[in-house]
Amino acid sequence: MTHKSGFVSIVGRPNVGKSTLMNALVGEKLSIITPKPQTTRHRIIGIVNEDDYQIVFSDTPGIIEDPGYKLQELMNSFVESALEDSDLLLFMTQPNEVYAEDAPIIEQLKKVEIPKFLIVNKIDKSHQAQVQALIDLWQSRVKFDEALAVSALHAANTTALIQLILKYLPEGPPYYPKDQLTDRPERFFVAEIIREKIFEQFQQEIPYSTEVHVESFKETETKSGEPLIRIHAFIYVERESQKAIMLGHQGKSIKQLGAAARKALEQWLETKVFLDLHLKVREKWRKDEQQLKRFGYK
Structure with a gap:
């Protein structure tokens, strides 16, 4: 029996549905999702395993056309590396999304030599003629090997997408153990889940x-002998005024955040969680290259 394997990167603008698509393809929530743009900051891997293939999906941050911070420049660099070191590329867009004819991503896509697919998302909210018009427009700009309309939210056409990918994937051994879903440690996802709840609760x-930095993650037991995970995490902000907002009157806001994050973590870890959150100020950390490295942006 032949075996296929390869790396497939998903790229596109913020909030186009890249993270939702990867979660649907992998069948697990690996990338956090919120209605706010630029939720995804890291390149996150999700692995789909079957007896005769392994597809390593890579969810990338949304393309930021005018980065204002070193953090955003690094997020864009994750996208650029995805364009260079993948076996197949999924470029994701949606109806009503407008790109200028001279948008940098168009030239970047033209230079990509690996197979590339055009993925039009949110067909559940669009008319067929609108979707086809968008496909025709993009095919006139860039020569895509395949074009497919999907609904990442409802996992519509995701099976068809897997089959299309397998047509182009090279033969080869698996890159990761067959029971592995991602290359990230548990601490990374704990921090991401806490950050997701920050995006949901706070504005502007x-x-x-x-x-978010997870200081400690310890598996222990309750007094009655039930499994318990103790998590201590720091939330870094840039200004004292932001710290005050997150703390809230008499600590109300941070307590609300902790309760929501603990509930989500217990669901994800499938065990009881003790969560201890603390706020710290790191001025201009988004512009500080050394601080970004400490936070894992490399």
């Missing part, structure tokens, strides 16, 4: 000014 600049 607060979510974009925060970073």
